[in-house]
Amino acid sequence: MSAAHIHRRLDSLDARLSWFYARLLLLTGISWAVHTAELVLFLFTRQLVARNVGMGTRALEALGVGIFVGAAIGGPLFGYLADTRGRRSALLMAMALSLTGLLLSALATRHYQVIIARVVAGVGLGGELPAATVLVQELSPRAMRGRMVALLEAFTGVGGVLGVALAFGLAPQIGWRATYVIICGCVLYVAVLRFGVPESSRWLASVGRVDEALMLVEKVEKAHGKRASFAVQSESVAQMPVTIKTLSLSTRTLEIWSLWAVVALSAYALGTYVPTLISLWGFNVFSRWSSMVLIGLAQVFGCLLVSLVLDDYGRMQTLACVASSAAVVTALTSHAPWSGPFVVVGVCLVSALFAASWSCILVYAPDSFATGVRGRGVGYAFGFCRLGATVGSLLCPHMFNVWVMSVPAIARAFAVLLIAVVVAAAFMHEQRYMYLKNEDHDGTADSRNVNGSRGLKGTEEGTPLVSSSNYTRHTATYNS
Template sequence: MTNPAPITAAPALTRNDRLDRLPFNRQHGRLLVASGVGWALDAMDVGLISYVMAVLARQWSMSATQVSLLGSIGFVGMAVGASLGGILADRIGRRSVFVLTLVLYGIASGAMAFTTSLGMLLVLRLFVGLGLGAELPVASTLVSEFAPRRLRGRIVVLLESFWALGWILAAVLGYLVVSPTDNGWRWAMLAGAVPALYAVVARFHLPESVRFLEAKGRDADAERSVRVFESASGVAPMPSAPAAALPRVRARELFGHGHARRTVALWLTWFFVNFSYYGAFTWLPSLLAARFSLVKSFEYTLIISLAQIPGYFLAAWLVERLGRRITLSSFLVVSAVTAVGFGQAGSVGGVLAWGLLMSAANLGAWGVLYAVTPEIYPTRLRGTGAGAAAGFGRIASIVAPLAVPPLLALGRGGQGLVFAVFGAAFALAAAGALALPELRGRALED
């Protein structure tokens, strides 16, 4: 008589493996929407300043240099905020930084409505940038760490798609509120205080990252968070393998063994995407106003902004089919071609056609870039790495608005040279994207 084979217990999964095995459920949806609303409010604020620039250039008789400074000062804050926010996210938590930054930039944005001088406006815009810069990479990191691996890229691109909703809302406010009256821009800035109120909601609806909790030794909190997501999928909880303690983060590790090449490629991609996007879209209402009326320029910008939504959805579909690297580089190549076409367009139809294509391709690329960024670093470096890449990219967003007036002067007032430079920057970003690792379907590194 043979003895029966011994019954062995199933191997324990890590909490991150347990999250990866889940289907998309209502808890993922709540996290996506709660983070996405904050993302949309960010976009609304960034978008509104481009309309305020166009109006104040006339109301306050601002020079081109002053207008450029107003467009760039927020990005100075974003560069600092992105770097500091990433470091803080690895030390005090993703959710905590997300909420604090909503409060910071919401209060500063609302206060802009009461400014009476360019100096006051610049100081407040700097604080708005600090909050915005810190929040964006932290939100994408948080969502990425909860998303199942097979859907992670798609979910993060969908998070980024909320940017389109906020940008379109900014265009609507620009068209309906900013342009009709002299004080319309002040009412629009008051709308920027909404994030401070939303922070209260976000504090109670966003979970803290399981990976962060484990890294801090808060295993009980991490277990509760995982079980909430398992319950939403009807999956019974199971024992978890013990989580390893993580060493202290050192920023220089971004250029250490195993990370240097991907860091360089990522920073280059972030830099040139920021340069082209913020150079083009921050100035877009003002550039169109130079060719058409102020009201028409706001109307055309609104139409061009609508193309962002299909651009994001196409990127969300392709990112899990073709992979991150090919999707990102392809969208950036299309952005390069359409930027050059937009600069050469001579009719309203041409401006709208090239503008719609440029908007769709550019924002689709942004979605994939935010999906890629948190994936390429281990947990203990993830917030720092994502924030550092975003911070380096913001340097370009500072330079780009300042570069537009001299480029216009070199082009004798024409916009062809401006958008040719932006097209070249998109092409360089595509080259950087091709050097990034392909991590579709892989688990996040612990």
Template structure:
């Protein structure tokens, strides 16, 4: 016998909360989430970008050696490696939104305090603390956006989130170009702007929703239902009717006996995600591929962009002209993100990421061979465009690799492993530069891009698919 057709309300009641979020169009609530997270992302990028310009200024003012500049460029990434791993664990334990706000507060206050540093030792300590906050923020923010984005546009939303990085780095370049050269204390005023994230943490804590998937995993069903209904109301989509006994209709459809509910809730709230979960039989291959991709991208990106202003200055450019060239190269990040945002839902994650990494490798080698001002700008802009498009695709695919209970942990550990490369790269550049000049430096960075490209081909393709539960 054929079953009678379901009514609209029965069909809606049978949907899980993630499925109800997935069916929604892009709404103002999505826009607020994306913008709110993106502003935090841009402030993060601005802080990371500033240190590359401050290094060039302090090298002259404090008579820093290349080794001391290397430590100044790398110490923040030591903090970022630790912060990324701890931030992911905390986000899976206490929530994405809370950790996001906390990270903004930590690195905002530490950056502001950096303006008062009287010597290299104090500045190194403060930059390490800044790194703790910065490292924890990025994987948490991308996880939060991924868990709210409808599956058909999830990759695009995360790439757009990552595009705020270009905005922040551009703000850093503008600050460096217009403020740092004004006086010997120009770099201090640049760091003082870092207090903005501390104030913005209050906005994040109050204005952004907590992840529905996280709330469900912790047994906080009433909160999860309220958030979903707010998004449905924003889209003009009717929510399922409340059951007569109270609670949400989704709860009634999804759970059985009270005893079963108690067991599931206890399991959800007591489980403690950790590193071992990432290397179980189901996850080890994708974890290895993801970590190698993050390692290669971090090594190449930070090896290049932390040092470009200083390398140009050492190559004979004035400080102002080196900042001007870096500003132009930074602007090229924006079309890279725009192109990646389009292609990631057309080509898929793997193809987009691998293509942009291949373009980054070629551009890096050509930049190392460039001799004229024109070729430096052309190859530098190509490197910037391809590299940042690759970053957008990488941040899109990373949260998709893991299920909800270890998603932030997995993203955080991938970022943490990548930060090891971002520590090594700035330390390696002076050694490579002494051995073979720019050509050797950027040939090695190109090889790192190739490593990342090959590893990316082993990542799962999740375009249009629902996130793992």
């Protein structure tokens, strides 16, 4: 029995949110929420940590960059582990390491110890996202992958709300160290994931453990219930052939990694830095826990909304639409910093649109890699994403303080960059589809867009029918 048989049986499952998939989302989503809560807690307890440990400006900058650097390392590292040791194993190790870094932060007494602990936590945090994404993606039928991954990304907003509650409510009362230690108790959840979440049957089949994969597929079929026939599935589900079967520096691979980096850079500038500058001269959206909760809820709403359209209208087309909208809304918001309601609505809308954008990317990228290299492909992409965020955290202050750019000018610059990149990526994606469609001499192209881009069916996941190798200032400074 081949791996193709495993893929076909999973992909023929009825595209509905059964109890099995709801449970899978809940279990992996909780780990995702803890991941985000840890990040938010790190962000909003920086000043508490700095005062307690005694950190200067340089040390604070290193503290902020440290977690990005760690994540840039953790993405490729745990992506490799996901391909060699399994998706679930990589997720468990990454979560345990991130919480270990959090515990080391709570025990640190010197500024360099805190920075090192943040890097350690960053390595784990960087590994959680690619491992969890690939695991959920591979356990899901192709026709509902977009919905599943978008719903998983919705737990980012849930974790953001939890992190705000801890940072604003608990940490000032019991101290940041005690708060960190309490969160470290979530390490016990690793055991829940170990026994509650199955390994990816597609990965098991790709490494030759076909019998285990078959047993798992049978359990999934029994738990899920309704399953369409293979014949019906093959006629209705279309896909763009997996173009990357080996992890080499091909044009296609670099395109995906660059897309992640630019979106991360722009998301930091437009979604974090510009609202921060607005808060200095206008309405401070980050000073109220209520507005922070609204931002988290907006992220959940954005993911829920995009989950309804991803499997029907395409990943790249949806990405171009929502990311461009986020850029435009940020640019408009930067021109009215003193209007409280306008700023709150604008920032919440931007958060929702960027959450939707990340949902599109998290669905699109794994589908572009074959099973054997999918963990590394997504892991390296996430590493480039964190490098983009690191560049953003250094470049944005330089643009404001050294280049003396106004806040609206910064917003416009990154808005143009983001729109240009996502529109170009969507155009290239469409051109690639048209090229493959013209090359399909057997008439197997299907116009239904289920996998994020209309396309051609492959004989198995990762094996296309058509091969291709291309693949402190005054207020006036704000607007100066």
